[in-house]
Amino acid sequence: MQKEKFLKEYLVERKGTYSLKWDALDKRFGNADLTSMWVADMEIKAPKEVIEALKERCEHGVFGYSYVSDEYYNSVINWLKEKHNYEIKKEWLRFTNGVVTAIYCFVNIFTKVDDAILILTPVYYPFHNAVKDNNRKLITCDLKNTDGYFTIDYDEVEKKIVENNVKLFIQCSPHNPAGRVWKEEELAKILEICKKHNVLVISDEIHQDITMKGYKHIPSAIVANGKYADNLITVSAASKTFNLAGLIHSNIIISNAELRKKYDEEIKKINQTEISILGMLATQVAYEKGSEWLENVKEIIEDNFNYLKTELNKHIPEITITNLEGTYLVFLDLRKIIPIDKVKEFIQDKCNLAIDFGEWFGASFKGFIRINLATDPEIVKKAVENIITEYKKLK
Numbered sequence: 221m222q223k224e225k226f227l228k229e230y231l232v233e234r235k236g237t238y239s240l241k242w243d244a245l246d247k248r249f250g251n252a253d254l255t256s257m258w259v260a261d262m263e264i265k266a267p268k269e270v271i272e273a274l275k276e277r278c279e280h281g282v283f284g285y286s287y288v289s290d291e292y293y294n295s296v297i298n299w300l301k302e303k304h305n306y307e308i309k310k311e312w313l314r315f316t317n318g319v320v321t322a323i324y325c326f327v328n329i330f331t332k333v334d335d336a337i338l339i340l341t342p343v344y345y346p347f348h349n350a351v352k353d354n355n356r357k358l359i360t361c362d363l364k365n366t367d368g369y370f371t372i373d374y375d376e377v378e379k380k381i382v383e384n385n386v387k388l389f390i391q392c393s394p395h396n397p398a399g400r401v402w403k404e405e406e407l408a409k410i411l412e413i414c415k416k417h418n419v420l421v422i423s424d425e426i427h428q429d430i431t432m433k434g435y436k437h438i439p440s441a442i443v444a445n446g447k448y449a450d451n452l453i454t455v456s457a458a459s460k461t462f463n464l465a466g467l468i469h470s471n472i473i474i475s476n477a478e479l480r481k482k483y484d485e486e487i488k489k490i491n492q493t494e495i496s497i498l499g500m501l502a503t504q505v506a507y508e509k510g511s512e513w514l515e516n517v518k519e520i521i522e523d524n525f526n527y528l529k530t531e532l533n534k535h536i537p538e539i540t541i542t543n544l545e546g547t548y549l550v551f552l553d554l555r556k557i558i559p560i561d562k563v564k565e566f567i568q569d570k571c572n573l574a575i576d577f578g579e580w581f582g583a584s585f586k587g588f589i590r591i592n593l594a595t596d597p598e599i600v601k602k603a604v605e606n607i608i609t610e611y612k613k614l615k
């Protein structure tokens with residue numbers, strides 16, 4: 221669909237809908253009037269086919285217990301095969317009411333109190349919390365940052381794994397907020413290190429479908445023809461891709477029978493909840509009918525990124541902009557334009573923006589900000605203009 225037409229059909233005002241992003245600004249940032257570009261959901265309605273299916277279900281009027289249908293399984297299996305060349309079996313799939321919840325469960329099931337767990341920082345802050353909240357030892361390893369291009373420091377990773385006797389690695393692929401879509405050789409190297417030292421890998425691939433032109437997500441389970449599949453668990457969802465996060469439904473893929481047995485034995489002690497019918501249905505229909513919508517949304521994200529990059533490069537070349545290979549979250553390094561302890565004042569009080577601060581993702585990243593680009597291009601324009609105007613006033 222033509223971009224303007226798509227925007228007209230799908231952009232929507234979210235204030236007054238109990239939106240965490242728009243209606244909880246006061247609570248989170250102390251100012252209800254900020255332009256919100258933080259938490260990772262979109263101002264774009266889900267595909268109309270999904271909305272229709274949900275409407276039909278709502279009109280039926282009964283929201284009783286449900287089971288997971290064959291249609292659902294097929295939609296997930298087909299999506300992973302067609303989009304990601306990843307062939308899974310029905311019996312490998314498990315379900316969770318959110319990827320973060322799944323990660324918390326994995327930490328409990330596959331490690332013990334005081335065990336060491338590795339994450340590559342900067343990374344999505346619930347990864348940190350899942351480790352700390354469960355009294356495990358958090359081992360962070362900063363990605364190497366070369367002018368905003370983040371790569372893995374393999375030597376450092378291996379050193380930390382050995383020194384701390386790491387048991388679990390929580391991987392983010394594609395990486396939020398570094399914007400990287402990891403190449404197969406990068407994945408192979410880190411997965412090899414984990415295998416060598418018996419470190420189980422949780423691969424959070426929730427951003428799998430949001431990749432920019434020229435980049436392709438490779439599921440960790442198919443790296444090196446599946447060499448590492450037995451040593452990992454994958455979590456993914458349609459929630460980030462199709463803006464369905466509030467329906468809290470995600471997929472867990474465990475191909476290794478022993479890991480699956482362990483997961484099943486332990487999870488039954490803490491979770492006996494049936495699946496959410498609306499979450500399951502929305503996921504199924506999105507996977508069956510959402511491809512065209514997704515292409516439109518990716519174009520909007522990429523255009524928003526190119527606009528932001530061009531304008532900021534032109535007016536404030538001192539800001540280092542991380543290239544957006546995947547996700548819809550761009551990471552900016554403001555350290556050359558502003559002292560790190562003044563970033564909050566600048567971005568929030570002067571530019572009037574609610575964004576994610578770099579230090580949320582790792583201690584070394586104070587001075588960075590993360591901006592959500594899955595939104596109205598007018599919002600991106602306003603944000604960029606505010607940053608440029610307020611920067612000029614600083615000088």
Ligand SMILES: Cc1ncc(COP(=O)(O)O)c(C=O)c1O
Nearest residue numbers: 260318319320321344396424426
């Ligand atoms: C890497 C990553 N994992 C998980 C989530 C959230 O997943 P869920 O809402 O299913 O808990 C996000 C949301 O931004 C994310 O970026």
